[in-house]
Amino acid sequence: MKIGLNGQIFFGAALGIALGIGFAGLGPEAQLSRQGIYLLGLVGNLFVDLLKMVLVPLVFTSIAVGVANLRLHSQLHRVWIATLSFFVLSMALAILLGLGAAIWFEPGKGLNLELFQHASQGFSAKQMSFAEFVASFLHGLFVNPFAALAQANVLAIVVFALLLGIALVVGGDRYRNILLLLQEGLELMLRLVGWIMRLAPFGICALLAQLLATQNMALLSSLAQFVAVVIGTTLLHGFVVLPGLLFLATGVAPLKFFRGARAALVTAFATSSSSATLPVTLRCVEQHLHVKPGIAGFVVPLGATVNMDGTALYEAAAALFVANLAGIELDLAQQLIVCFTTMVAAIGAPGIPSAGMVTMVMVLQAVGLPAEAVAILLPVDRLLDTVRTMVNVEGDMVGCLVVQRFAEA
Secondary structure (H helix, E strand, O other): OOOOHHHHHHHHHHHHHHHHHHHHHHOOOOHHHHHHHHHHHHHHHHHHHHHHHHHHHHHHHHHHHHHHHHHHHOOOHHHHHHHHHHHHHHHHHHHHHHHHHHHHHOOOOOOOOHHHHHHHHOOOOOOOOHHHHHHHHHHHHOOOHHHHHHHOOHHHHHHHHHHHHHHHHHHHHHHHHHHHHHHHHHHHHHHHHHHHHHOHHHHHHHHHHHHHHHOOOHHHHHHHHHHHHHHHHHHHHHHHHHHHHHHHHHOOOHHHHHHHHHHHHHHHHHHOOHHHHHHHHHHHHHHHOOOOHHHHHHHHHHHHHHOOHHHHHHHHHHHHHHHHHOOOOOOHHHHHHHHHHHHHHHHHOOOOOOOHHHHHHHHHHHOOOOHHHHHHHHHHHHHHHHHHHHHHHHHHHHHHHHHHHHHHO
């Protein structure tokens, strides 16, 4: 029986943990341990470098194409505006919740992993007044796009891609050739990502083994704490924040909503795929929650690729977790950049199969955090993906009811 990618990654993570513990038991001075750690470093660094290689073109093409594709729905002005407004609001609340939980519980605090010390050495800790921060932040958003692409300035690339996508929406068919070129570029990047993901089990195995061979076992307990924080916060958003928004906007009771949405939520939890759950989600919102087919047919497919509350919450919390592991204090400026990039990663990079890790690298690098941290996050990603996909789908269904309420007002 052929093992899927998730199974291969799980096996690679288990093997990496075993190798790391074995090398740690031999001691850092043993020749076998030194040679093993050296080889593991080569494999792990190769995997991370491949991710960094595709990051810039993938982010640029996916965000530009994702925003430009919204032109297909431009005729539904009122529904379109209500939908995007709700998506932005719910994701902003999810991001703030994720950041708040990570700041409060501080998973990974005090470890200061040696593997990530190069990140903290080059990390700017400059303290700025609010006025200086605003000026510096705006100055960093709008720079020469070619320089941003060459220097891998993720934040500036994201802004330029957003503006380009909006220009393609406004221009319509006049720029269809440029849009087609960007779409083909995105497809090409996704093909490269697919090739790189075949190496993920080896890369994760090497990076985890290297981490555990050179660090103490406190890393595993910190990872368990991080998993608990993310799951608890995601469930809080799904069972308190989203039903609260629904009740305030429409008056629909949470129990009535969950009864109608149950089938879609269970399917999302089991499949970890918003796209695979799409037919069930449409049936639930139309038949059980009584949303008009026109609104449901617009909001649900768009939300399946754009509205990612659970994903945004996870990436925001993960950024602070990685900062704690690296011994880096993120000030208000960096935290706001994390908020911005996590939201854009969720909105502007829809439908990228097996590439959530690449968007995680985008968020980390936007504030100078080490991309190698994906090795720590990926082994638990499958577990967290079940819960956050369920909340992603729930957000789409809540959005349907809210949009219908405001569209009819």
